[in-house]
Amino acid sequence: MVSIDKTSSKPYYEQLILGVKEDILSGSLQSGDRLPSVREMARLLMMNPNTVSKAYKVLEAQEVIITVKGKGTYVKKIDTELRDDYQIQKIKKKLNELIIEAHYLNVSKKEINQWLDESYQHLKGE
Structure with missing residues (x-):
């Protein structure tokens, strides 16, 4: 909830x-x-x-x-064929900003990938 x-x-x-x-x-x-x-x-x-x-x-x-x-x-049923390119670009921009901030905190690409995997697994209940 x-x-x-x-x-x-x-x-x-x-x-x-x-x-x-x-x-x-x-x-x-x-x-x-x-x-x-x-x-x-x-x-x-x-x-x-x-x-x-x-x-x-x-x-x-x-x-x-x-x-x-x-x-x-x-x-609503998720339409797997439909993609909103404008929203995708906004997400990419946010991700770029996070990567820049992570770089200045000496966070490695490997750590970022691990965080992404952990977040995705947590949110999907895996």
Whole structure:
């Protein structure tokens, strides 16, 4: 289940977006699973419903979830053929920034690769 770190500098809606995506990656949420309504999620996470609504709208725009009027919000099936090149470029830029920072902390390429493998295995529940 998604959790929000109230002490984090990351906005709550971004934490919620990442949390939902993490739950999908780990298998806690699967394609077709129903998400709590905006009000239910706000109550569960003790957040403003507008914040949850904003996160849900972003997730819908990214085609992670889909809302069916009168029925609810569901995890959308991942289209393995669809790739968003713009978002991929943003991820690559973030990765480059992390590699630069790691270089100045004397972190080796081998360590970075190990971290990537560990993170991926942890998130996938392997």
